[in-house]
Amino acid sequence: MSIAERTALVTGATGGLGLAIAERLVAQGCKVVISGIAPEDEVAETIARLSAGPGLAVYHRADLRDVAAIEAMMAQAQARLGPIDILVNNAVVRHFSPVEAFPAARWDEALAVNISAPFHLIRLAVPGMRAKNWGRIVNLGSVHSFFGAPNRVDYITSKTAIIGMTRAIALELSGTDITCNALCPGTLPTPAIQIRIDAIAAKKGVSDAEATREYLADRQPGGRFISYDAVTSLLLYLCSPEARDVNGAALPVDAAWTAS
Numbered sequence: 001m002s003i004a005e006r007t008a009l010v011t012g013a014t015g016g017l018g019l020a021i022a023e024r025l026v027a028q029g030c031k032v033v034i035s036g037i038a039p040e041d042e043v044a045e046t047i048a049r050l051s052a053g054p055g056l057a058v059y060h061r062a063d064l065r066d067v068a069a070i071e072a073m074m075a076q077a078q079a080r081l082g083p084i085d086i087l088v089n090n091a092v093v094r095h096f097s098p099v100e101a102f103p104a105a106r107w108d109e110a111l112a113v114n115i116s117a118p119f120h121l122i123r124l125a126v127p128g129m130r131a132k133n134w135g136r137i138v139n140l141g142s143v144h145s146f147f148g149a150p151n152r153v154d155y156i157t158s159k160t161a162i163i164g165m166t167r168a169i170a171l172e173l174s175g176t177d178i179t180c181n182a183l184c185p186g187t188l189p190t191p192a193i194q195i196r197i198d199a200i201a202a203k204k205g206v207s208d209a210e211a212t213r214e215y216l217a218d219r220q221p222g223g224r225f226i227s228y229d230a231v232t233s234l235l236l237y238l239c240s241p242e243a244r245d246v247n248g249a250a251l252p253v254d255a256a257w258t259a260s
Helices: 016-027 040-051 067-081 104-132 153-173 191-204 208-217 228-239
Strands: 007-010 031-036 056-061 086-089 135-140 178-185 250-253
Touching: 007 016, 007 067, 016 031, 016 040, 016 056, 016 086, 016 228, 031 040, 031 067, 040 056, 056 067, 067 104, 086 104, 104 135, 104 153, 104 178, 135 153, 135 228, 153 178, 153 250, 178 228, 191 208, 228 250
Parallel strands: 007 031, 007 086, 031 056, 086 135, 135 178, 178 250
Antiparallel strands: none
C-alpha cells in the first residue's frame, strides 16, 4: 500500500483534521503541501516537525475564496514538487444562523471555500494525474452530507453538494487509475467544537467532561468523538494503489450516526 514519494496537497491543514491528514501522509513518505490561511511564522514549527520525518512538508498560504490565489498555489506547488498525485479537499467555513438572518457575504464565502475551491483544485490537478494515469482525490464531506440540521444552511448545502461533485468527477475519471471519493465523518474533536464545549462548561459551571457529554448526547451515537485515526486510516487506504476500484463513494465514519 505504499504511497511513498507521492506529492499531496491538503487544504485547511494547519490544525484539526487537516493537520492530522497531513501528518499521516508525511509519515508515509509523501511530499505534502499544507494549505491554510495562518501566517507562515505560526506554522513554521509544525512544518519543521513534519519535515523531520520520512516525508516532506511545505506550507502555502492561500485564500481559497480567490481563484487566482488557488491557481498560483497549484502552479507553485507543481513547480516545486511536481504534479499533485493526492488532493485532499478539507478546508471548510461555516456560519450558524436562521436562513432569514443569514448574511449574504457569509453565504458567498461558504460556496467559494467549500465548493468552488475543491472544483478549481480538482480541475487544476487532474491534467497531471491523467499524464501519469494515477491520482487520488478525497473530498471531505460530513454526516450532514446525508441529512439536514437547522441554522446551518451553508454547511448542509455545501456538504451535500460535495457528494454530487465527487460522483460526477468519479464517473469522468472511470477507466483510469484516478479516483475521487468522499469521506463523511461524524463529530470530531476539532478546535472549533472544543470552543463550543468550553462555552457550555462556562455557562453551566460544569466540567469539560460533563460539557462534552452534553454536547455529544444528541449528536454522536455512543457518546464519544470520532477519532482522527479512524478518518485518516481510511483516507490512507483510499490513497493506496489497492483502492483503485473504490471510486465515487461517500463513506461515513460516524459510529452509526447515519444508520440511526
